[in-house]
Amino acid sequence: METYSPSNVLKCEGFLRSLNSGPGGIRTLDFPVTAGLKAVKSRVLLAASAPTRLSHGPERIYRLPKLSVYDTMFVFIGLGLHGEGMSLRGLREAQEADVVYAELYTSMLPKLRLDELEQTIGRPIKVVDRETVEQRPDEILQAAKTSKVAFLVPGDPMVATTHVDLRLRATKVGIETKIIHAASIASAAAGLAGLQSYKFGRSATVPFPDNPSQVPYETLVENRGRGIHTLLLLDIRAKEGRAMLASEAIEIILGLEKKLQKNAFTPDTLVVVVARADSNDAIVKADKVRRLQKLDFGSPPHVLIVPGKLHFVEAEALRAFAGAPEDVIK
Secondary structure, eight states: OOOOOGGGSOOOTTSOOEEEEOGGGOEEEEOOGGGTTOOTTOSEEOOOSSOEEEEOSSSOEEEOSOOEEOSOEEEEEEOBTSTTOOOHHHHHHHHHOSEEEEEOSSSOOTTOOHHHHHHHHTSOOEEEOHHHHHTOTHHHHHHHHHSEEEEEESBSTTTSHHHHHHHHHHHHTTOOEEEEOOOOHHHHHHHHHTOOGGGBOOOEEEOOTTSOOSHHHHHHHHHHHTTOBEEEEEOEEGGGTEEOOHHHHHHHHHHHHHHHOOSSSOTTOEEEEEESTTSTTOEEEEEEHHHHTTOOOOSSOEEEEEOOSOOHHHHHHHHHHHOOOTTTOO
């Protein structure tokens, strides 16, 4: 076990008085009885289970399984799927940070108000774009070398490859990282539709027509060949304030079907549309493509699920939760 001398411990508002090495190298903390283990706004993080009391005196001594002392940290905090989707743990980490960044280009968050979030956190939030995160992250990484940085991201932090890359960059230059998870569309869409999450295959993003790709269709062909479900995410262009709607995505994939003719997405294919997952006005609707294409699902974000082979419980769930007509469920 690593032992820290008192000089290694930063000021903890007077709660932690000293840190000593006991018999056999066991680390102990000596602090006032009334203080407990709470170190408000300190840089001392006690990553430990319940402490073991070693002595009973005017000042009790406790042994902790692990003590980590940090004065710098890079914390990835998930915002979930909604403006109020950040966890209490994520909120605490953001409030304790010296600098707070946010990226909002990987997904849309209904009802998100940055000004209100800044008031709740108690500090300004600097929104960064894709180019900054993926090509010029030096400012963010430099800040994390000398202070605690919170990085707010839509959904769950590590679902997007760009965030994995940023974490790798931080680790390579010796910056400690932490992840605070939140709801992800990858699990929420399946749950809302009543489909079993372990039966999903590879997902793909449907891009706007001016940036065409066959990958979504090829992914769909692959998954349907294995009898598993496909989650199709829809393109977002944050700088333009533009997000693809379900009807647009359906038209694009029908165009790919006409071109590639693999019988993976026809007007009679069963599809589930999920709009604004985790919001009070969320919509989940299952039906044939030809019917869904005519419906208005309201404001984005939207996603599509193309089911594979259905378990009988999944079929019942689609009828109950997504209004799937009897003639569609087979």
